[in-house]
Amino acid sequence: MKLSTRILLLIILLCQVPAFGQKISDDSLLKKANQEIYNNPDNAIGIGKKLLQKEKDINKSIKIYLLLSTAEIAKRNFDESLRHILKARELVRKTSDLKVQTSFFILVAIQFQQMELYSKSLETLDEADEYLAQFPEGLSFKYFETARSYALRGMIYKSQSNPEIALQEFIIAVKNFEKVKQKKTTYFNQSIMYYNIGYCYLSLNQREKAEQAFIKSMDFAGLIKAKSLEAFALKGMAEVHKQKHQNQAALELLIKAQELGKESGDLTLNEGIYKDMANNYLAMGEQDQYQQFSRKYIETRYKREQRELSSIDHAIDAHIIETQKKNREIISHYNYLIATSVIAGLIVLTLLTLMSLKIRKRNTNYQKEIQKLLRS
Numbered sequence: 001m002k003l004s005t006r007i008l009l010l011i012i013l014l015c016q017v018p019a020f021g022q023k024i025s026d027d028s029l030l031k032k033a034n035q036e037i038y039n040n041p042d043n044a045i046g047i048g049k050k051l052l053q054k055e056k057d058i059n060k061s062i063k064i065y066l067l068l069s070t071a072e073i074a075k076r077n078f079d080e081s082l083r084h085i086l087k088a089r090e091l092v093r094k095t096s097d098l099k100v101q102t103s104f105f106i107l108v109a110i111q112f113q114q115m116e117l118y119s120k121s122l123e124t125l126d127e128a129d130e131y132l133a134q135f136p137e138g139l140s141f142k143y144f145e146t147a148r149s150y151a152l153r154g155m156i157y158k159s160q161s162n163p164e165i166a167l168q169e170f171i172i173a174v175k176n177f178e179k180v181k182q183k184k185t186t187y188f189n190q191s192i193m194y195y196n197i198g199y200c201y202l203s204l205n206q207r208e209k210a211e212q213a214f215i216k217s218m219d220f221a222g223l224i225k226a227k228s229l230e231a232f233a234l235k236g237m238a239e240v241h242k243q244k245h246q247n248q249a250a251l252e253l254l255i256k257a258q259e260l261g262k263e264s265g266d267l268t269l270n271e272g273i274y275k276d277m278a279n280n281y282l283a284m285g286e287q288d289q290y291q292q293f294s295r296k297y298i299e300t301r302y303k304r305e306q307r308e309l310s311s312i313d314h315a316i317d318a319h320i321i322e323t324q325k326k327n328r329e330i331i332s333h334y335n336y337l338i339a340t341s342v343i344a345g346l347i348v349l350t351l352l353t354l355m356s357l358k359i360r361k362r363n364t365n366y367q368k369e370i371q372k373l374l375r376s
Contacts, residue, residue: 030067037071040263044071062091062100066107076267076307078115085111099141102131106148118156125149140180147176147186151193158196163203170197184224191220191229198236202243211240231261231269238276247280254280267304274300 033047048068055061065088072081085108092104105128112121129149135142154169174193177186198213214236221229234257241250254277261269274297281289 030064033067033071037067037074041071041074041265044074058091058095059097059100062088062095062104065091066104069107069111073111073114075265076304078111078307081111098131098134102128102135102145105131106145106152109152110148113152113155116159118159121152121156125152140182143176143179144186147173147180147189150176151189151196154196158200161203163200167197167200167204170200187220187224188226188229191217191226191233193217194220195229195232195236199239202236202239207240207243211237214240227260227263228266228269231257231266231273234260235269235272235276238280242276242280242283245283247283251277251280267300267307271297271300271304 029047029051033044033051036044036047045068048064048071052061052064052068055064065084069081069084069088072078072084088104089108092101095101105124109121109124109128112118112124128145132142132145132149150169151173154166154173157163157169158166170193174190174197177190177193180186194213194217198210198217201207201210201213214233217236218230218233221227221233234253238250238253238257241247241253254273258270258273258277261273274293278290278293278297281287281293
């Protein structure tokens, strides 16, 4: 799986902030957990689990499960992330909160996109759009979630080698993020969007525009001190230098990216960095360095793929369980209709029989009365 198709996982970082404006228990802890999702996801998970243990409200529990899922995605633990998603799904069915429902389905769509289940991701996005359509214009929440929807669709087009269409979707996403009143909540997402815009321009051989986009990505990441996002932006800038055959300059940027990305433990980021470093060393004729980073790239890729395979297996199992459940509901509903029809039929038949007997009895009495009249 290409690194550029996976970066959207970061876009869910602040899904709770615009979506869930109401105060929740231990709000300061939850805020801290959100801030540490990518730089220290283990700490975010620890905070989330503690909050979950004492939370009784359904909507608040859903928010915490979404936090846990997001943090697990940051660690590329899709198996654990999916487990939290499935628990949240059971609770979502019991709530009528449109904001919670909308954010949940978009998060699930992102989960499917991460696992390259693109048709399932688009199907889930369509479901989220149905909820979004119920919100009035002018709400920051609607702009935020609309932006995420366009961003995710852009990611899917990009992964399917349609950079022109993807670029259009990303630009619309950026415009919607800019409409959100709480500007700081969108800095993460705008950094991610410009990173992907940069790669779209690279695919279209527009290097100057690509470099400008990566610089914007770096600037937004710097505003919130998101080291992992800064690392991704540096990686993009290194790619521009690589395409210009400026391999030493590219390596310097990749080394900086590697240092920034150490804290997050992002396997996909490290995989991409190792691969690019190996290719640059190869272009420079440094075989020893090339072999060293090629080995690191292969090891990291294997580790990442093993995690994803496990997650996909669980996703398939979950889909089968969901399908079986729907089948049982359909069969149960069908059996109910049959039983209702049979009972209704028996009631009607009984009434008709009683009416028939009553009419026959009445006719018999009429005949007797007529006979009496004739004899008299």
